[in-house]
Amino acid sequence: MHRVVVAGGTGRTGKAVVRYLANCEEIEVVGVVSRMYAGTDLRKLLPDLNYSIPIFKQLEQALLAVKPTAVVDFTVPEAAVTHFRLCIDNKIHPIIGTTGFNDQEQSLFADLCLKHRVGGALIPNFALGMVVMKKALAEAAAIFPYVAVIDYYSDQKKEVPSGTSKQLAAELKIYDNYKCREIPVYSFRIPGQNASQQLKFGGQGETITISHDVSDRICFGLGVYKAVINIGKFNHLVTDLSDLL
Numbered sequence: 001m002h003r004v005v006v007a008g009g010t011g012r013t014g015k016a017v018v019r020y021l022a023n024c025e026e027i028e029v030v031g032v033v034s035r036m037y038a039g040t041d042l043r044k045l046l047p048d049l050n051y052s053i054p055i056f057k058q059l060e061q062a063l064l065a066v067k068p069t070a071v072v073d074f075t076v077p078e079a080a081v082t083h084f085r086l087c088i089d090n091k092i093h094p095i096i097g098t099t100g101f102n103d104q105e106q107s108l109f110a111d112l113c114l115k116h117r118v119g120g121a122l123i124p125n126f127a128l129g130m131v132v133m134k135k136a137l138a139e140a141a142a143i144f145p146y147v148a149v150i151d152y153y154s155d156q157k158k159e160v161p162s163g164t165s166k167q168l169a170a171e172l173k174i175y176d177n178y179k180c181r182e183i184p185v186y187s188f189r190i191p192g193q194n195a196s197q198q199l200k201f202g203g204q205g206e207t208i209t210i211s212h213d214v215s216d217r218i219c220f221g222l223g224v225y226k227a228v229i230n231i232g233k234f235n236h237l238v239t240d241l242s243d244l245l
């Protein structure tokens with residue numbers, strides 16, 4: 001049985017992920033971390049949960065009390081860095097969905113995993129549609145000489161551009177067509193907008209658009225589930241969701 005603590009399990013994404021994981025047979029969500037709801041039970045927020053999940057103020061307390069095998073994090077970068085270190089120190093697998101890290105922080109995560117030989121995951125988009133998008137990206141990038149990355153989110157999303165856009169732009173840079181040029185990234189923040197990631201490829205007299213649209217945050221659940229189940233096979237940092245499927 002995989003014992004999972006979800007840091008940020010009371011947030012918009014964390015709640016959807018907990019709801020998904022709590023229905024998976026091989027996983028028990030043994031705790032949630034939230035400063036605002038600490039000391040209560042997650043059932044107060046999610047009455048349809050089929051078991052009780054205690055809420056802790058800090059990850060340290062959760063680690064001592066419920067001894068997880070993995071920690072899933074959907075919080076903010078500052079907290080996620082602290083959580084990552086704590087996990088590695090305790091030989092617990094960190095699975096980070098939080099976005100917005102700088103290059104230094106990403107290198108730190110990779111170094112910590114390698115040094116302590118603990119598998120960790122840093123995945124800016126757990127939706128399975130992103131795996132398909134990246135496959136389609138490879139086909140189009142081999143043919144079209146121009147590409148732009150576009151992201152649409154609600155105005156609640158602080159990060160500009162999105163972590164997914166940054167990862168897509170980095171991935172495009174490996175193709176000969178784009179090695180020597182800047183890849184433009186356009187971000188739109190619009191009240192009421194669901195998350196949408198697009199790649200627009202251009203050629204002579206034609207364009208092709210690959211679009212991934214989120215209609216419900218439950219779409220992140222299956223990717224996180226796969227990460228929890230498979231992260232034990234690694235002793236380095238995994239950044240590509242397809243490696244965890």
Ligand SMILES: NC(=O)c1ccc[n+]([C@@H]2O[C@H](COP(=O)([O-])OP(=O)(O)OC[C@H]3O[C@@H](n4cnc5c(N)ncnc54)[C@H](OP(=O)(O)O)[C@@H]3O)[C@@H](O)[C@H]2O)c1
Nearest residue numbers: 008010011012013034035036075079097098099124125126
């Ligand atoms: N990888 C993916 O597939 C994916 C998908 C969606 C979102 N995300 C990312 O996930 C993150 C969370 O997004 P969201 O929309 O769910 O945010 P949200 O609704 O604001 O929830 C944030 C959660 O983090 C906790 N939190 C906030 N500040 C904290 C701090 N300083 N220390 C500890 N906990 C803190 C909050 O609880 P308390 O304030 O009670 O502590 C809350 O539970 C963002 O970085 C977002 O880009 C990633």
